[in-house]
Amino acid sequence: MAEQDERDARSEFLRAMDEPLLEAGDALSFRRETVPARTLQRLRRGEFAVQEEIDLHLSDARQAEALLREFLAHARAAGLGCVRVIHGKGLHSTDAFGRQGAPVLKNLMDRLLRQRSDVLAFHSAPARAGGTGAVLVLLAPPRRR
Numbered sequence: 001m002a003e004q005d006e007r008d009a010r011s012e013f014l015r016a017m018d019e020p021l022l023e024a025g026d027a028l029s030f031r032r033e034t035v036p037a038r039t040l041q042r043l044r045r046g047e048f049a050v051q052e053e054i055d056l057h058l059s060d061a062r063q064a065e066a067l068l069r070e071f072l073a074h075a076r077a078a079g080l081g082c083v084r085v086i087h088g089k090g091l092h093s094t095d096a097f098g099r100q101g102a103p104v105l106k107n108l109m110d111r112l113l114r115q116r117s118d119v120l121a122f123h124s125a126p127a128r129a130g131g132t133g134a135v136l137v138l139l140a141p142p143r144r145r
Contacts, residue, residue: 031121046126048082057088089133
């Protein structure tokens with residue numbers, strides 16, 4: 001089963017790479033089919049209490065990915081339901097040649113969060129909570145053993 005999950009995640013990640021890149025002002029938004037649309041609306045409006053947050057916007061992509069994975073693992077183990085990830089709007093993102101490019105961390109968050117089975121839904125935060133420079137993430141409860 002673990003191998004199948006890994007293959008599915010890899011396939012989803014590659015499929016997501018074919019999607020157009022998000023721009024600085026674009027909102028992140030995603031929900032699993034098992035999550036009611038009303039729940040995503042509530043998340044978009046900021047109606048869930050944020051229980052913890054991490055600020056990644058000064059990290060490079062590799063650091064941000066590692067920090068996000070560790071943060072989400074700890075949050076889920078602690079039984080947290082809603083967290084905020086600050087990734088920045090990407091207004092200062094540059095490509096390998098120093099030219100203004102698509103927001104690196106924002107696009108990375110979109111792709112990484114979509115492939116995680118413990119993420120039920122996510123949406124860019126309301127303006128008062130970071131706007132399109134942050135994302136609210138709804139986590140699945142920890143599995144019972």
